Amino acid sequence: MDISKKLREIREEKNLSVDDLAQKTGKDASVINGWESGEVVPSASDLIGLSKVYQMTMDEMLYNDSSAPEYNAEQGSYGKNSGSSTGSNGNSRKHGFTMGERITILIFPFLCVLVFLVLGITMGLWNPGWIVFTIIPVYYVLVIILRNVGNDAEEAVENYMDEAEKK
Numbered sequence: 001m002d003i004s005k006k007l008r009e010i011r012e013e014k015n016l017s018v019d020d021l022a023q024k025t026g027k028d029a030s031v032i033n034g035w036e037s038g039e040v041v042p043s044a045s046d047l048i049g050l051s052k053v054y055q056m057t058m059d060e061m062l063y064n065d066s067s068a069p070e071y072n073a074e075q076g077s078y079g080k081n082s083g084s085s086t087g088s089n090g091n092s093r094k095h096g097f098t099m100g101e102r103i104t105i106l107i108f109p110f111l112c113v114l115v116f117l118v119l120g121i122t123m124g125l126w127n128p129g130w131i132v133f134t135i136i137p138v139y140y141v142l143v144i145i146l147r148n149v150g151n152d153a154e155e156a157v158e159n160y161m162d163e164a165e166k167k
Contacts (some may be wrong), residue, residue, distance in 0.1 A: 003161055004038035009034070010054055010061060024053045040098055041158070062137065062161060107142065109136050 011021055011032075019035075022029040027046070034040035042050070051061050112132050119129040 002038065002165070003041070006062060007042070007050070008036040014054060021053065025049050034098075068086070071113050101143075105140070112136055140143055 011018070018026075018029045018032050021027075022032055025032070025046075026049075031040065035046075036043045047058060047061070051058050054061060112135060116129045118134045119132070120126040
C-alpha cells in the first residue's frame with residue numbers, strides 16, 4: 001500500500017481531522033495534506049512523531065501484518081517475508097526538492113542580482129557589490145548540507161517502504 005494512503009487511512013481510523021493531527025504533531029495542515037496526497041514524503045522524524053501520536057510502532061503504522069518485511073539479523077537488513085509474492089505495483093513517490101524549495105533555489109540568484117544593482121545604483125558600490133555574488137554558492141552548499149542532515153535514517157525508512165511497495 002502507498003504510504004500516503006496508509007497515513008490517511010490511519011488518521012481516519014483514529015477519528016482525527018487533519019487540523020487535529022496538525023495540532024498534535026506541531027505541523028501545518030498543509031504539510032499533512034502533502035503527506036496524504038503523496039506530494040511530500042514525510043521524513044523519518046515525522047514518521048516517528050506520527051507513530052507516537054497514533055501510539056503505534058512504525059511497522060504497525062506503515063504495513064499490514066502480511067506485508068511487513070522481516071528483519072534478518074545475520075545480514076543486518078530487512079528481507080522479504082517467506083511465502084509472499086513480490087511485484088511492482090507501479091506506485092512512485094516523489095523524491096528531491098519540494099516545489100517551494102525549487103522556487104527558493106531558483107529565486108535566490110535573482111535576489112542577489114537585485115541587491116547588487118540596488119547597492120550600485122543607490123550607493124555607488126559597484127566594485128565592492130560583487131561580494132554579494134559569493135553568497136550564492138555558499139547558500140547552495142548550506143541548502144545541500146541541511147537537506148541531507150539525517151539522510152541515513154530517511155534512506156533506511158525509504159528502503160523499508162520500497163520493499164513493501166514491491167509486495
